Amino acid sequence: MTGLHEFNLASRKAEEAAARRFQAVQWLQSVVGKLGIPNQPSEKEFVSCLRNGMILCNAINKIHPGAVSKVVESYSHLHSFNRDYQPPQAYQYFENVRNFLVALEQLRLPGFEASDLEKDNIESGSVSKVVDCILGLKAYHECKMSNGFYKHIKTPTFQLNATKVNHPLSASKTARNLERNDCTDSESDKLKVITKLLPDHSLNSEENFDENLISLENGSESSKILLHKTKCNHKRLLKTQENELAVLKTLFIETKQDFHEFLVDLQRYLMELGNQMQEMSSAAQGYYKVVEENRKLYNMVQDLKGNIRVFCRVRPIFNSEMNGVFGPTSTQDDVFRETQPLIRSVMDGYNVCIFAYGQTGSGKTYTMSGPPGRSSTQLGINYLALSDLFQICDKRRDMITYEIYVQMVEIYNEQEDDGLSLPDATMHSVNSTMDVLQLMEAGEVNRAVSSTSMNNLSSRSHSIFMVHGRGEDTSGGTISSCLHLVDLAGSERVDKSEVTGDRLKEAQYINKSLSCLGDVISALAQKNSHIPYRNSKLTLLLQDALGGPEEDSFGETISTLKFAQRVSSVELSAAYAHKETREVIHLKEQIEILKKALGTEEWNKEMKSPLSRQIATTEITPPRLRRLSIENGIKSPLASRSAQIWSLEGLKSYKKDETSKGDPIMEVHQLKNPLSPVNGGTSIPHFQLMQTPVKAEVDCRTSGKGSHIRKSLRTIGKLINGSEKRKENVPENPRSPLGVSNHFSGAKSPHTSNAKTLRRQSLTGQERSSIRVDPVENGIKGARDAKTPPPPERSSSKIGDKRA
Numbered sequence: 173m174t175g176l177h178e179f180n181l182a183s184r185k186a187e188e189a190a191a192r193r194f195q196a197v198q199w200l201q202s203v204v205g206k207l208g209i210p211n212q213p214s215e216k217e218f219v220s221c222l223r224n225g226m227i228l229c230n231a232i233n234k235i236h237p238g239a240v241s242k243v244v245e246s247y248s249h250l251h252s253f254n255r256d257y258q259p260p261q262a263y264q265y266f267e268n269v270r271n272f273l274v275a276l277e278q279l280r281l282p283g284f285e286a287s288d289l290e291k292d293n294i295e296s297g298s299v300s301k302v303v304d305c306i307l308g309l310k311a312y313h314e315c316k317m318s319n320g321f322y323k324h325i326k327t328p329t330f331q332l333n334a335t336k337v338n339h340p341l342s343a344s345k346t347a348r349n350l351e352r353n354d355c356t357d358s359e360s361d362k363l364k365v366i367t368k369l370l371p372d373h374s375l376n377s378e379e380n381f382d383e384n385l386i387s388l389e390n391g392s393e394s395s396k397i398l399l400h401k402t403k404c405n406h407k408r409l410l411k412t413q414e415n416e417l418a419v420l421k422t423l424f425i426e427t428k429q430d431f432h433e434f435l436v437d438l439q440r441y442l443m444e445l446g447n448q449m450q451e452m453s454s455a456a457q458g459y460y461k462v463v464e465e466n467r468k469l470y471n472m473v474q475d476l477k478g479n480i481r482v483f484c485r486v487r488p489i490f491n492s493e494m495n496g497v498f499g500p501t502s503t504q505d506d507v508f509r510e511t512q513p514l515i516r517s518v519m520d521g522y523n524v525c526i527f528a529y530g531q532t533g534s535g536k537t538y539t540m541s542g543p544p545g546r547s548s549t550q551l552g553i554n555y556l557a558l559s560d561l562f563q564i565c566d567k568r569r570d571m572i573t574y575e576i577y578v579q580m581v582e583i584y585n586e587q588e589d590d591g592l593s594l595p596d597a598t599m600h601s602v603n604s605t606m607d608v609l610q611l612m613e614a615g616e617v618n619r620a621v622s623s624t625s626m627n628n629l630s631s632r633s634h635s636i637f638m639v640h641g642r643g644e645d646t647s648g649g650t651i652s653s654c655l656h657l658v659d660l661a662g663s664e665r666v667d668k669s670e671v672t673g674d675r676l677k678e679a680q681y682i683n684k685s686l687s688c689l690g691d692v693i694s695a696l697a698q699k700n701s702h703i704p705y706r707n708s709k710l711t712l713l714l715q716d717a718l719g720g721p722e723e724d725s726f727g728e729t730i731s732t733l734k735f736a737q738r739v740s741s742v743e744l745s746a747a748y749a750h751k752e753t754r755e756v757i758h759l760k761e762q763i764e765i766l767k768k769a770l771g772t773e774e775w776n777k778e779m780k781s782p783l784s785r786q787i788a789t790t791e792i793t794p795p796r797l798r799r800l801s802i803e804n805g806i807k808s809p810l811a812s813r814s815a816q817i818w819s820l821e822g823l824k825s826y827k828k829d830e831t832s833k834g835d836p837i838m839e840v841h842q843l844k845n846p847l848s849p850v851n852g853g854t855s856i857p858h859f860q861l862m863q864t865p866v867k868a869e870v871d872c873r874t875s876g877k878g879s880h881i882r883k884s885l886r887t888i889g890k891l892i893n894g895s896e897k898r899k900e901n902v903p904e905n906p907r908s909p910l911g912v913s914n915h916f917s918g919a920k921s922p923h924t925s926n927a928k929t930l931r932r933q934s935l936t937g938q939e940r941s942s943i944r945v946d947p948v949e950n951g952i953k954g955a956r957d958a959k960t961p962p963p964p965e966r967s968s969s970k971i972g973d974k975r976a
């Protein structure tokens with residue numbers, strides 16, 4: 173029974189081995205082509221065709237290109253063509269086998285011993301190893317072709333011989349091996365592995381089980397113990413596998429659950445993404461809507477604006493229009509250099525006024541005088557101006573002899589008696605800068621200053637530093653002029669300066685007087701018929717703010733600049749030089765004598781004439797005359813009175829004419845509009861008499877002397893007329909000092925003769941004479957014809973004075 177069983181088993185094994193061998197040959201042929209052996213070769217034939225390793229190497233290279241890098245080939249057919257060809261030696265073929273086995277190992281496929289291919293070594297089992305190897309290669313190939321998993325199934329014989337029970341974790345190991353061979357790590361791939369592994373594992377177990385059973389069934393009674401043991405093992409194996417299966421099941425369920433959760437999360441995420449996309453799309457739609465709306469609105473605005481567009485472009489200021497602005501880095505010398513040409517013109521007989529105007533603490537006193545305890549570089553304009561004048565005196569010493577006098581006047585709180593008087597101001601003769609410095613310091617000590625929150629040493633009064641110049645040239649001609657250097661008290665906002673009591677009162681006076689000054693300037697700029705001079709002691713104000721604007725002083729600075737701008741728009745008549753030649757002085761003296769001789773009687777007669785009455789009427793309202801009259805009462809070449817009167821308007825000063833008779837007067841005239849609307853076109857400029865004190869009374873009523881006087885007057889008239897005629901050939905200057913030329917040039921004007929007389933007076937410098945020589949009253953016939961000088965018009969001021 174045992175022998176039969178063994179026989180059956182052996183034949184079955186042999187059949188099985190042959191079938192597997194044929195399978196291997198079939199596959200090899202499909203891969204590398206004909207092997208040159210029968211389809212069902214014996215073990216010997218099978219081994220002999222594989223012995224040189226060429227078929228094996230080519231097969232593995234087909235499956236896995238490059239697995240064996242170099243294959244030793246046998247080209248035996250070449251021998252018939254080329255007798256020199258030597259086929260490779262056996263040891264060279266051995267290289268093929270060895271390389272093939274190395275490649276197998278690298279692919280983790282089952283191999284065999286190289287000796288298994290030797291002729292002498294063919295024995296049971298050795299060929300089956302080779303067959304297993306080739307079938308393993310086949311399985312690997314098929315797996316690769318189907319992109320699946322490789323599963324090598326060992327030959328049953330081989331397993332039987334092993335008689336080993338698979339380790340419980342062999343399935344897991346196999347799975348891990350398979351995972352290694354597989355290139356994917358994803359969850360779904362893991363699931364695939366599990367699904368495939370289960371039936372394979374079951375198949376293996378079943379195979380082993382069946383073989384064990386066959387073995388046991390055919391065994392002897394004595395093998396019962398072995399059978400029992402095998403059954404136990406089987407049960408244990410089954411149990412283990414069941415546990416493994418349960419674990420795998422759990423893993424599968426967990427993975428499925430994870431996958432489900434992942435899907436849910438994915439769906440939620442996709443949903444959110446969808447919502448966001450929707451929001452973005454609606455936002456984009458809204459944006460396009462707004463853009464479209466804006467475009468429509470823009471076009472609508474363009475339509476509403478119409479086709480005509482008005483633009484404003486500000487052109488830069490020309491040099492001639494510039495207001496000079498000195499920055500914080502400007503030095504005293506810089507400021508002085510700008511004013512120097514004006515100051516120098518004083519020495520040529522021109523009157524000049526320089527004002528420092530601006531808010532409190534802006535640096536007016538600094539500019540005009542310099543700071544207290546000043547150094548030589550900090551000396552102000554007052555000092556620098558005097559210093560410059562002295563230099564000019566020195567340079568012109570050979571031609572002109574100059575005398576310079578200074579006086580300082582302070583206007584504090586508008587204090588005055590009957591609106592006119594100011595504190596006494598002494599006229600000082602100065603010969604050097606040292607004299608000037610001493611006087612300036614004395615004046616500064618007396619000036620009213622107080623501490624306010626805006627300025628520790630705030631000037632509370634207006635200070636006027638007057639420089640009188642008188643020059644006499646070698647021929648006896650004289651020049652007289654005056655330079656006013658004015659340091660105004662600063663405008664201030666009392667809420668800022670935080671002043672109270674007396675300081676507040678001062679501030680109010682300061683602001684009021686500055687405001688009046690602004691009104692005057694404004695009225696002049698607008699060419700008003702009435703200029704409100706009488707509202708304050710100050711008449712003119714012309715000074716740009718010095719120093720850069722601070723932010724909190726912006727308003728004040730702007731108003732200062734506006735003020736300067738308004739002032740700059742005022743048109744003054746051409747400057748008038750106070751020059752008198754020796755001839756003119758002589759004539760003046762004669763006129764004075766003659767005037768005295770004529771006396772009051774003739775004057776009264778003249779007043780009775782219709783023309784005179786008309787003139788007198790017009791003089792009640794003076795034409796637009798700007799006058800700055802300063803009368804000095806000290807014993808000086810220019811003044812004889814001890815009282816000093818500053819008059820802001822012409823008429824006011826004439827009230828005191830009686831008392832001031834004989835005083836020298838320095839004046840600046842400007843006749844703006846000779847054809848005053850008040851006097852109905854009759855233009856009578858104001859004249860002021862330069863009176864020379866005459867000791868001897870002349871009896872004008874003496875007829876003999878009267879005719880002598882008239883004769884003299886005619887002679888003088890001829891002399892003057894001669895120079896007048898020469899002058900008439902020259903085109904008249906529309907801005908003549910008197911400003912009357914144009915209005916008196918018409919020959920048919922009823923007042924032409926008067927105008928001529930006025931011009932003559934202008935030429936002689938005696939235009940202010942109040943001499944009234946009436947040809948009718950005095951019996952001078954033909955006095956109104958062209959050749960005879962007509963009677964000069966009386967100065968309106970004088971008439972006013974006398975009437976008063």
Ligand SMILES: Nc1ncnc2c1ncn2[C@@H]1O[C@H](COP(=O)(O)OP(=O)(O)OP(=O)(O)O)[C@@H](O)[C@H]1O
Pocket residue numbers: 500530531532533534535536537538539543627629630631632660661662663719
């Ligand atoms: N250019 C300058 N450089 C340096 N310091 C200056 C300058 N200008 C003014 N100051 C200083 O500023 C302060 C105020 O100047 P200042 O007294 O001259 O002003 P103000 O305009 O005369 O004021 P107020 O109107 O109140 O009299 C002083 O201390 C003066 O020394």
